[in-house]
Amino acid sequence: MRPSAPNDPREIGPYRVVALLGSGGMGRVHLGLGPDGTPAAVKVVRAEYAYDPGFRERFARELDLVRRVHGLFTPRVLAADTSGRTPWLATEYVMGPSLQELVQDTGPLPEETVRFMGRAIAQALERVHASGLVHRDLKPGNVMVAGEGPQVIDFGIAHTLGDAQDGGEDRFVGTPGFMSPEAVGGKAPGPPADVFALGGVLIHALTGRGPFGDGHPSTVLYRIAHLEPDLEDVPESLRGIVSACLAKDPASRPTAAQVVRDLGGPVSPAPIASSWLPPAAAERIAGIADEYRDAVATGSRAGGRGRLGGRLLIAGAAALALTMVAGLGTWTAGQAGLIGGLPGDPEEDPGVAQREVCSPKEHLAPEFAEAAEDELTPPNTDEGMFYTNFSSDGEVLAVAGTGGLALWDWRGQTEVARIETEIPARYGHPTFSPNDCLLAYASDDGAHVYHLESGEHTVYAEGFDIGSIAFTRDGGRLVVGSGDASSDSTVLLYDLETGELGTTLADGPTSVRALAVSADGSHVVAQDWLERLYLWNVESGEIIAEGTDSPALNPEAVYFVDDRNLLRPEATGARRQNFTDTSDVTRFVDEDMEEDFRVHDVEYSLEADRVYVTYVPGDYDFSKAYMKVWEYSTGEDLTAEANEGYMHEISVHPEGEVLIGVPGNGNGMWVVDATELRILDRL
Structure with a gap:
C-alpha cells in the first residue's frame, strides 16, 4: 500500500481514493472509500483495452457472470462502470497479503492451517464451477489471506464453461507452475484444471515452492506435462488428496466438492486470525490492518487530478474480473x-x-x-x-x-x-x-x-563524447560506449552502487555508435560508424568476434535476443546472427530498397515476435520514410499488414502490444497496434 500519486484520480465513481494498492498487466488498483466509509479495491482498466471494439461488450458480459460467484471465500463485486470512458470495477477490500507474499515473508504454513485453507479454497472453486465459470489462473498470488480465511481473487481470465468448450475465445492462459497438463497441451481448461492448480497452491503453502520446481517457463511446463510433482515435504495426511489433485488425467482428479469432503468438510469464516494461522502470519495481517487505518486517517493525498472521467485515462486493475476481458495469459517477466x-x-x-x-x-x-x-x-x-x-x-x-x-x-x-x-x-x-x-x-x-x-x-565518463549507453539486466552497471576516437578504451562499465569505473574493454572501434549487453552480462557488443561490429567477453576483456555491417542511426539498434543470438542492422535491413555458429543466420531485408535509402531504425519485440526496420533517404527527407515488418521466429515478411502510413522513429512497448511511431511528416506521434499495425491513437 502506497500513497496515491499526484496524477492518480481523487475519486473513482462514488469512491474517494486514499491509497494505491498496486498495479498489474491491466492497470492500477486503488484503495477507495464509499460514501458510507466501506473500503473497496477499485480497479481501473487500461485505456488500450478500451480501444478494442469488443472490449466493453465482453467486459459487461463477463462482469455479470462474475457477480454470480460471491460466497464466503470470494470477494463481492460492489459496483462497476462498464460504459463510461474509463471502465472500472470495485470489489470488497481484502485486509491481508496474498498467499505468495505471506509464505515469502513468514515461511511455509503448518499442516492444519493449510488444511483449513484448502477446504475454503475448494469451497470457493465449487461455487465458481456451479456458476458455469472456470477460474483458469488459480495460484498463490491470487489467494488473499485475511483474518477470517482465504479469499480467491482475480477471475481475470475466467471464461464461461460454454466458451471454453466452444474454444472460440480460448488462448494459452495461466501461470507456468500452476497450469494443468491439458492447458499446457493447448486444450481448453475446465474445472479439473482449477483442481490441478489447487494441488499446486497447497504444496506452495506447505513448502514455499511450486509442485514442479523453478526454472525457465518452458522447463516447468515440460515437467508438468511429463514428470510427477515433488511431494517430498508434503505431510503424509495430505499427500493423498494433493496427489489426486495433480493427476495428469483430468478425469482422474476429484471435483472441488470432493476435495472439500476429503479435507474434512465445509468450513465457516474464522472468528480471528490466530484461530487458524500461526503467530507470524497473524501478525502480518495485523500489520496490513494498521497500514489501512493509517491510510484512511491521513487520506494519503498527493494532489491527485480530480474525478476520473473525460478522455480515456488509465489507472488499472489487478484483481477479480479485469484481466478476463482482455483474454490474455499471465506470462510476465519481472525485475528483482x-x-x-x-x-x-x-x-x-x-x-x-x-x-x-x-x-x-x-x-x-x-x-x-x-x-x-x-x-x-x-x-x-x-x-x-x-x-x-x-x-x-x-x-x-x-x-x-x-x-x-x-x-x-x-x-x-x-x-x-x-x-x-x-x-x-x-x-x-x-x-x-x-x-x-x-x-x-x-x-x-x-x-x-x-x-x-x-x-x-x-x-x-565526463568530458568524453559518448556514442551509446546501456544498463546491465540486473541494473548494477552502466555500460558506456565511447564516441571519442582519442579514448584509450572503447567500452567502460561503471558500478552504479559505488559510482566507480570497473571493467574497461579496449581494442574495439574508434567510435561506438550502438551497443548492447547480453542478458547475463557476460558479453557486450558494439557497432561503429565504419560498418564494424565487435563482441567482447566481459570477464576476460577479450574480443571474441568481429565483423562488418552497415550502421544504423538508432543507438539501440543492436540487440541480444538471447545469450547466443544477436539482432543487428545490415545494409538493407537486419539479421539474426548466432555468434557461436556463423552459418546460423536469418535475414530481414528489403531486397527492393532504393539505392539512395538507408536503414534508419531497427526494433525487436520478443513478445510480439516482430522485427521492425525503418528506412530513410540519404537526404533525411522523413516524408519519404517507410517501415517493414517481419515475424522474427520465421523470417516471414508481414509488411503487407502495414496499411496506415509510414514511420521513421519507433519504440515498442515492453509487453509488445503497441508501439509509438513518429510519422513521416515529423508532427506528433502515433500509438500503433504492434502486430496489426493499426493506428489506435495520436499523441
Whole structure:
C-alpha cells in the first residue's frame, strides 16, 4: 500500500481514493472509500483495452457472470462502470497479503492451517464451477489471506464453461507452475484444471515452492506435462488428496466438492486470525490492518487530478474480473533485487526511499514534476532529431530532443515530468534502468544519469563524447560506449552502487555508435560508424568476434535476443546472427530498397515476435520514410499488414502490444497496434 500519486484520480465513481494498492498487466488498483466509509479495491482498466471494439461488450458480459460467484471465500463485486470512458470495477477490500507474499515473508504454513485453507479454497472453486465459470489462473498470488480465511481473487481470465468448450475465445492462459497438463497441451481448461492448480497452491503453502520446481517457463511446463510433482515435504495426511489433485488425467482428479469432503468438510469464516494461522502470519495481517487505518486517517493525498472521467485515462486493475476481458495469459517477466539508484547514504537523505523498483509516474523529484507542461507537446523534426523510449514497466514514454527530456503518461496523455537539460542534436536517446529508478542518455560531454526520485544528476565518463549507453539486466552497471576516437578504451562499465569505473574493454572501434549487453552480462557488443561490429567477453576483456555491417542511426539498434543470438542492422535491413555458429543466420531485408535509402531504425519485440526496420533517404527527407515488418521466429515478411502510413522513429512497448511511431511528416506521434499495425491513437 502506497500513497496515491499526484496524477492518480481523487475519486473513482462514488469512491474517494486514499491509497494505491498496486498495479498489474491491466492497470492500477486503488484503495477507495464509499460514501458510507466501506473500503473497496477499485480497479481501473487500461485505456488500450478500451480501444478494442469488443472490449466493453465482453467486459459487461463477463462482469455479470462474475457477480454470480460471491460466497464466503470470494470477494463481492460492489459496483462497476462498464460504459463510461474509463471502465472500472470495485470489489470488497481484502485486509491481508496474498498467499505468495505471506509464505515469502513468514515461511511455509503448518499442516492444519493449510488444511483449513484448502477446504475454503475448494469451497470457493465449487461455487465458481456451479456458476458455469472456470477460474483458469488459480495460484498463490491470487489467494488473499485475511483474518477470517482465504479469499480467491482475480477471475481475470475466467471464461464461461460454454466458451471454453466452444474454444472460440480460448488462448494459452495461466501461470507456468500452476497450469494443468491439458492447458499446457493447448486444450481448453475446465474445472479439473482449477483442481490441478489447487494441488499446486497447497504444496506452495506447505513448502514455499511450486509442485514442479523453478526454472525457465518452458522447463516447468515440460515437467508438468511429463514428470510427477515433488511431494517430498508434503505431510503424509495430505499427500493423498494433493496427489489426486495433480493427476495428469483430468478425469482422474476429484471435483472441488470432493476435495472439500476429503479435507474434512465445509468450513465457516474464522472468528480471528490466530484461530487458524500461526503467530507470524497473524501478525502480518495485523500489520496490513494498521497500514489501512493509517491510510484512511491521513487520506494519503498527493494532489491527485480530480474525478476520473473525460478522455480515456488509465489507472488499472489487478484483481477479480479485469484481466478476463482482455483474454490474455499471465506470462510476465519481472525485475528483482535491483539496485535502487545512485550512490548515497539513505540516512543522509531520508526523504528518498532506497527502492528496489520505482514507478516513473509516481517517484519523481519535485523539480521534475513541477516542470511538467500542462499539455503534451510532441517535438517536430523541423526542430531537430528527437528520440523516444518506454520505461521498463511500460507506463511512461520518455521523449528526448534538443529542448530536454519529457516523461509522458502516454495512455493518460499527460506530461508527468520534465528534465530541463540541453541535449546536442543527434544525441539523447533516453534509456531507463531495468528498475525505472534511473534515466540516462549519451551526450558529447559524457553519459548523463538522473535519479528520477531524488533529482540527483551524475555524469559518467565526463568530458568524453559518448556514442551509446546501456544498463546491465540486473541494473548494477552502466555500460558506456565511447564516441571519442582519442579514448584509450572503447567500452567502460561503471558500478552504479559505488559510482566507480570497473571493467574497461579496449581494442574495439574508434567510435561506438550502438551497443548492447547480453542478458547475463557476460558479453557486450558494439557497432561503429565504419560498418564494424565487435563482441567482447566481459570477464576476460577479450574480443571474441568481429565483423562488418552497415550502421544504423538508432543507438539501440543492436540487440541480444538471447545469450547466443544477436539482432543487428545490415545494409538493407537486419539479421539474426548466432555468434557461436556463423552459418546460423536469418535475414530481414528489403531486397527492393532504393539505392539512395538507408536503414534508419531497427526494433525487436520478443513478445510480439516482430522485427521492425525503418528506412530513410540519404537526404533525411522523413516524408519519404517507410517501415517493414517481419515475424522474427520465421523470417516471414508481414509488411503487407502495414496499411496506415509510414514511420521513421519507433519504440515498442515492453509487453509488445503497441508501439509509438513518429510519422513521416515529423508532427506528433502515433500509438500503433504492434502486430496489426493499426493506428489506435495520436499523441
